[in-house]
Amino acid sequence: MLIRSAPDLKYSDVTSKKDFLDRRRxxxxxxxxxxxxxxxxxxAKLEARKSGYTVAETVTPLKAITGYNNYYEFxxxxxxxxxNAGEFRTEPWQVSVEGHCAKxxxxxxxxxxxxxxxxxxxxxxxxxxxxxxxxxxxxxxxxEVLKRSEPTSKAKYVAFETYYDSKQMPLAKGxxxxxxxxxxxxxxxxxxxxxxxxxxxxxxxxxxxxxAPVRMIIPWKYxxxxxxxxxxISFVEKEPPFTxxxxxxxxxxxxxxxxxxxxxxRWSQGSERxxxxxxxxxxxxFNGYADQVASLYAGxxxxxxx
Amino acid sequence: MPSPLRSRxxxxxxxxxxxxxxxxxxxxxxxxxxxxxxxEFITRALGDWTMRFLLLTLxxxxxxxxxxxxxxxxxxxxxxxxxxxxxxxHLITWVWLDxxxxxxxxxxxxxxxxxxxxxxxxxxxxxxxxxxxxTGWIRRMGGKNWQLLHRLIYPSVAFGVIHYLWLVKSDIxxxxxxxxxxxxxxxxxxxxx
Ligand code: HEM
Numbered sequence: 372m373l374i375r376s377a378p379d380l381k382y383s384d385v386t387s388k389k390d391f392l393d394r395r396r397x398x399x400x401x402x403x404x405x406x407x408x409x410x411x412x413x414x415a416k417l418e419a420r421k422s423g424y425t426v427a428e429t430v431t432p433l434k435a436i437t438g439y440n441n442y443y444e445f446x447x448x449x450x451x452x453x454x455n456a457g458e459f460r461t462e463p464w465q466v467s468v469e470g471h472c473a474k475x476x477x478x479x480x481x482x483x484x485x486x487x488x489x490x491x492x493x494x495x496x497x498x499x500x501x502x503x504x505x506x507x508x509x510x511x512x513x514x515e516v517l518k519r520s521e522p523t524s525k526a527k528y529v530a531f532e533t534y535y536d537s538k539q540m541p542l543a544k545g546x547x548x549x550x551x552x553x554x555x556x557x558x559x560x561x562x563x564x565x566x567x568x569x570x571x572x573x574x575x576x577x578x579x580x581x582x583a584p585v586r587m588i589i590p591w592k593y594x595x596x597x598x599x600x601x602x603x604i605s606f607v608e609k610e611p612p613f614t615x616x617x618x619x620x621x622x623x624x625x626x627x628x629x630x631x632x633x634x635x636x637r638w639s640q641g642s643e644r645x646x647x648x649x650x651x652x653x654x655x656x657f658n659g660y661a662d663q664v665a666s667l668y669a670g671x672x673x674x675x676x677x
Numbered sequence: 678m679p680s681p682l683r684s685r686x687x688x689x690x691x692x693x694x695x696x697x698x699x700x701x702x703x704x705x706x707x708x709x710x711x712x713x714x715x716x717e718f719i720t721r722a723l724g725d726w727t728m729r730f731l732l733l734t735l736x737x738x739x740x741x742x743x744x745x746x747x748x749x750x751x752x753x754x755x756x757x758x759x760x761x762x763x764x765x766x767h768l769i770t771w772v773w774l775d776x777x778x779x780x781x782x783x784x785x786x787x788x789x790x791x792x793x794x795x796x797x798x799x800x801x802x803x804x805x806x807x808x809x810x811x812t813g814w815i816r817r818m819g820g821k822n823w824q825l826l827h828r829l830i831y832p833s834v835a836f837g838v839i840h841y842l843w844l845v846k847s848d849i850x851x852x853x854x855x856x857x858x859x860x861x862x863x864x865x866x867x868x869x870x
Contacts, residue, residue, distance in 0.1 A: 447846075619846075644716065
């Protein structure tokens with residue numbers, strides 16, 4: 372059983388002592404940041420109830436989760452976003468839900484966050500670059516938002532868009548990826564309970580480098596599908612274009628489900644390096660979420676629809 | 678006064694300086710200072726230093742002429758061997774820490790992943806140059822043949838640049854920079870004396 376109900380799992384159970392101490396130290400420096408009015412001043416607590424959608428695996432240290440990021444708008448090196456996203460303004464923030472639906476809506480962050488009770492879910496995260504982490508995210512199922520807008524029969528897919536501002540993201544150009552960043556899901560994927568609209572991690576609001584103030588987490592897909600800093604969610608009829616597919620069509624598929632059988636031209640996908648571990652581990656089909664999501668793809672040739 | 682480039686002390690200093698990058702990596706590894714993914718960090722740093730030493734080696738010939746410092750030739754073999762040294766370490770990190778000596782997987786990677794294919798080519802071209810780097814081999818081969826063989830450094834660097842270009846996802850600034858330096862050093866060779 373890969374996912375189990377673990378209502379009273381604490382970080383101290385799933386995090387090694389040293390990592391836990393690292394975290395304490397981080398919190399202490401965050402507190403110092405508050406005193407100095409630095410970027411860390413934003414780190415605010417986020418209350419969330421425990422969720423059954425949680426894996427009982429060692430959580431990756433906070434330092435790695437917030438220091439090793441792909442967020443090309445803030446630079447293409449893994450440590451760039453932590454360095455460069457600190458000043459990014461996430462207030463005010465508006466998310467527009469539009470397209471083929473009966474009730475389009477615009478939410479400010481607060482009203483969006485209050486649509487449903489926040490849950491903490493510990494998910495595996497598998498990057499297409501063959502590394503992985505385990506992250507305690509905070510959010511609720513995206514379906515809570517989508518169903519309120521009452522998608523019509525024409526709504527077959529959901530398209531997402533990231534905020535883009537070349538003034539606030541002066542390093543974005545060097546990445547050469549077309550911006551704003553776009554992603555998409557099939558409607559049934561978007562409505563799946565595992566698909567998490569995410570506001571926080573490790574008990575706090577999302578740090579900027581992790582896609583503040585609100586992002587997607589789709590745990591059975593490669594990380595680049597989990598779009599950050601969302602401003603637009605639209606119901607569309609056709610499979611929407613997505614950034615990496617526009618950039619390098621023969622390497623990135625729309626589905627991009629984690630699949631050890633289908634190699635990427637640059638990385639073998641059969642195994643992965645869990646951040647913090649020395650040996651590699653085998654990559655699991657659908658990142659270990661096959662029981663929950665395999666039925667979405669019944670009858671599909673996943674080698675073709677990679 | 679004899680040129681300081683002829684000093685054995687300077688040569689020893691350059692030798693020591695060439696070991697600084699690997700020493701640095703060692704110290705940082707020991708202090709757990711290599712970021713969230715130390716193995717990736719090490720692989721990349723060693724790849725970078727392989728490239729830098731190759732370019733330094735290539736820079737000797739034009740620099741001798743342009744700076745009128747013929748004695749620089751005394752450093753070329755050493756720099757070339759350091760390029761090979763970092764190349765070997767780069768390869769070892771891949772063989773050991775990425776592939777864990779799994780021959781099948783390595784072979785599959787060399788055949789399937791074009792950035793690995795050209796990286797391997799680049800490395801293999803360096804092997805005969807390292808082997809024949811001794812004075813004995815120059816004598817045995819004769820200067821002409823030896824020089825001809827050692828032109829293999831050109832395709833080696835070219836494949837190294839392509840290796841880097843093909844492994845980045847979208848941000849090509851660093852491989853393009855290396856490529857431009859390589860092109861510049863080649864162009865200087867063509868300029869009439
Ligand atoms: C022996 C065969 C070789 C193999 C298997 C190999 C493999 C690799 C791998 C796996 C990476 C890291 C890719 C990543 O992190 O995504 C890399 C990076 C790199 N390699 Fe190699 N490589 C080889 C030879 C070479 C040679 C001969 C050179 C130099 C001419 C070189 C220069 C580089 C550079 C510059 C990088 C990128 C460093 C950075 O990102 O800062 N490699 N190589």
